[in-house]
Amino acid sequence: MRRVLAGVAVLALSGTAAIAALVVWPIGGPPAEIELTGDVQRGAYLARASGCIACHTNFEDGGAPLAGGAPLETPFGVFYPPNITTDPEHGIGDWSLSDFAMTVRQGVSPDGEPLFPAFTYPFYADFSDQDVADMWAAFQTVAPVTNPAPPHDVGFPFNQRWGLKLWRALFMHDPQTEPVEGKSVDWNRGRQPVRGAAHCGACHTGRNLAGGRMPDAVFAGNDDLPGGNKAPSILSDDLADRGWTVANLSYALQSGVTPSGDVFGGSMGEVVQNGTRFLSKSDLKAMAIYLLDSDVPEGRALAGTPSIGKTID
Amino acid sequence: MMSGETGYDADTVRHAAETIGMHAGDAMTRLFPDGSAGMPSVAKDAIWNDWESFAGLAEELHRYAEGLALAADNAPASQSDTKSNTSAMMGGSDMMGANSMMGSGDMMADDTMGREELAEMPANAVFAKVSDTCSSCHTRFRAKVK
Numbered sequence: 449m450r451r452v453l454a455g456v457a458v459l460a461l462s463g464t465a466a467i468a469a470l471v472v473w474p475i476g477g478p479p480a481e482i483e484l485t486g487d488v489q490r491g492a493y494l495a496r497a498s499g500c501i502a503c504h505t506n507f508e509d510g511g512a513p514l515a516g517g518a519p520l521e522t523p524f525g526v527f528y529p530p531n532i533t534t535d536p537e538h539g540i541g542d543w544s545l546s547d548f549a550m551t552v553r554q555g556v557s558p559d560g561e562p563l564f565p566a567f568t569y570p571f572y573a574d575f576s577d578q579d580v581a582d583m584w585a586a587f588q589t590v591a592p593v594t595n596p597a598p599p600h601d602v603g604f605p606f607n608q609r610w611g612l613k614l615w616r617a618l619f620m621h622d623p624q625t626e627p628v629e630g631k632s633v634d635w636n637r638g639r640q641p642v643r644g645a646a647h648c649g650a651c652h653t654g655r656n657l658a659g660g661r662m663p664d665a666v667f668a669g670n671d672d673l674p675g676g677n678k679a680p681s682i683l684s685d686d687l688a689d690r691g692w693t694v695a696n697l698s699y700a701l702q703s704g705v706t707p708s709g710d711v712f713g714g715s716m717g718e719v720v721q722n723g724t725r726f727l728s729k730s731d732l733k734a735m736a737i738y739l740l741d742s743d744v745p746e747g748r749a750l751a752g753t754p755s756i757g758k759t760i761d
Numbered sequence: 762m763m764s765g766e767t768g769y770d771a772d773t774v775r776h777a778a779e780t781i782g783m784h785a786g787d788a789m790t791r792l793f794p795d796g797s798a799g800m801p802s803v804a805k806d807a808i809w810n811d812w813e814s815f816a817g818l819a820e821e822l823h824r825y826a827e828g829l830a831l832a833a834d835n836a837p838a839s840q841s842d843t844k845s846n847t848s849a850m851m852g853g854s855d856m857m858g859a860n861s862m863m864g865s866g867d868m869m870a871d872d873t874m875g876r877e878e879l880a881e882m883p884a885n886a887v888f889a890k891v892s893d894t895c896s897s898c899h900t901r902f903r904a905k906v907k
Binding site: 508676677678695696699703704705710711712713714717718720721 | 889892893896897900901903904905
């Protein structure tokens with residue numbers, strides 16, 4: 449009995465020590481000073497492509513641009529996309545470009561806290577200094593909104609920010625947006641937004657019980673999106689089986705109209721209305737070219753591979 | 762046709778637009794009586810909680826479809842790559858020029874466009890309004906089927 453108690457005490461102590469270590473474990477860090485001049489137009493385009501505007505604006509309730517988005521209901525709690533206007537108190541008006549770069553690329557707030565991955569920062573990790581400077585310049589043109597967005601409504605244990613450091617260590621994957629040799633210019637041009645900025649995988653990739661994207665389920669679809677939405681597989685073979693072509697897919701991303709004459713609804717409708725319809729035709733075509741010939745291993749072939757916390761269905 | 766995969770045919774567009782117009786507006790909202798949510802319907806409760814928006818979109822579809830029928834003879838404008846995209850997004854020189862930023866910018870700003878004005882526009886521009894309206898409504902009020 450005594451040995452058991454001792455064991456429990458040791459476990460408790462080491463558990464406490466582990467948590468203490470996690471709490472002080474530094475993550476991210478301010479990047480080298482960026483001294484580039486941003487291009488507002490390009491930055492605004494990138495902000496559109498990245499979903500900043502779609503997610504941080506509550507369109508349905510007529511909210512001001514970037515003043516805070518519609519709540520995102522997840523198994524971990526309700527997330528309220530914050531006010532990211534130039535208001536210094538309730539927005540990001542008192543941030544520096546370095547703060548912004550660290551937040552967007554690393555998911556770390558200016559005070560060093562890890563951000564909840566409801567914010568899709570893992571997809572933005574490969575943004576160049578110029579990308580970040582351009583976006584920052586565009587954000588400077590946003591009118592300040594003096595109301596705060598509601599705080600996240602997340603219960604224990606998910607509200608313990610140190611836990612996010614573990615999450616980062618386990619589930620933060622490289623977005624794989626860099627060009628691949630031997631592939632066409634268009635293919636590489638499409639790979640960048642699909643795997644990065646436009647973060648298709650945020651919805652179309654299955655997640656485990658901890659909300660981490662499963663490496664063997666990339667683009668294989670997700671039936672459990674926030675708000676009861678579902679995202680179908682966008683693996684190349686599945687897209688082709690369902691009749692998608694480069695022409696009709698790029699047109700659908702631009703117009704919302706699908707090959708059958710129907711339109712996207714639900715969350716994909718929002719993606720098109722507040723995001724992809726603003727992209728250039730050549731970018732949309734490149735995305736379609738990549739999606740229909742993606743270098744994502746077909747999920748089903750790998751479905752037997754065990755992965756941490758893999759959901760059973 | 763509107764995506765440019767097949768040639769433009771004004772009669773086909775006019776005919777289809779008239780058909781859509783006949784099923785829009787009141788003809789559409791009549792099909793959603795109180796209490797008709799739930800399987801097999803994919804209508805969301807939001808329809809009845811926000812009937813005004815739903816009926817507004819149905820009426821907007823009516824107007825745009827009739828406008829498209831009138832505009833069917835106006836050859837589609839060529840859409841250069843840079844056109845709708847960047848300008849629609851920026852409005853002015855800044856990122857968020859109120860209307861530009863609201864995404865559905867052109868829809869909202871054009872809310873009051875009458876059939877006569879629509880009749881003067883290139884057919885594909887009116888078609889974009891029709892499909893935007895379809896999409897807005899399905900995004901807000903249609904639940905996912907599968």
